Amino acid sequence: MTDDATSTDATARVHTLQQFPEKLAVVKLPPGAEIPTWAESSSLFSITATATETSVVCAGRSIPTKVTGVKGLTGFALQGDLDPTEAGVLVALLAPLAEEQISVFTISTHETNWFLVPVTDGDRAAEAWRRRGHTVVAAVPVKPPRKNKK
Numbered sequence: 001m002t003d004d005a006t007s008t009d010a011t012a013r014v015h016t017l018q019q020f021p022e023k024l025a026v027v028k029l030p031p032g033a034e035i036p037t038w039a040e041s042s043s044l045f046s047i048t049a050t051a052t053e054t055s056v057v058c059a060g061r062s063i064p065t066k067v068t069g070v071k072g073l074t075g076f077a078l079q080g081d082l083d084p085t086e087a088g089v090l091v092a093l094l095a096p097l098a099e100e101q102i103s104v105f106t107i108s109t110h111e112t113n114w115f116l117v118p119v120t121d122g123d124r125a126a127e128a129w130r131r132r133g134h135t136v137v138a139a140v141p142v143k144p145p146r147k148n149k150k
Helices: 089-099 119-131
Strands: 016-029 046-049 054-059 069-079 105-108 113-118 135-138
Touching: 016 113, 016 119, 069 119, 089 113, 089 119, 113 119, 119 135
Parallel strands: 016 135
Antiparallel strands: 016 054, 016 069, 046 054, 069 113, 105 113
16 A cells, blocks of 8 residues: 555646747658758757658748648647656646647657647647646747857
8 A cells, every 4th residue: 555645656746848939840751761951950850760651840831731741730848857767747748638639749858758739729738737737838949059160
C-alpha cells in the first residue's frame, strides 16, 4: 500500500509551457529523402527517418502546396529542467488535450517535449492546460547562433 500524500506522481505536477508564434508543419517525404531547401529552420526543426518515410517538422511558410503533410500547427514547448527518468509527464499534458478532443503531435528532444496542435485549437489547448494548473506563456523564438564562415 502506498501513501498518496508522499507520492511523487508526475501527473499531479504542474508545468510551464511556452507557446511559439510561427505556424509549423509536419511533412512526409519518401524514405531516404534529402532535406529540401524550403524546409526552413524555426523554433522547432526536426527530422525523423524510418525505413518507410522521412518526416520533417519545420516552419510552414514555404512548403509547396503539393507536398503531403499537416500544416498550420502551433508549437508548445515544455519549459524547465526535466528529469528523463520521471514517468507520467506526457500523460499529465496529453490528458487535458484528449478530454477536449484536440489532436496533437508530440516530439521529444534531449531537453524538452514539444506539443504541436492545430492553430485553430491553440487557445483551447492553452486553456485546457491552465484549468489543470499548468502555466502557458508566450515564447520569444531564439535564433541559433550563426556559424562563422572561413
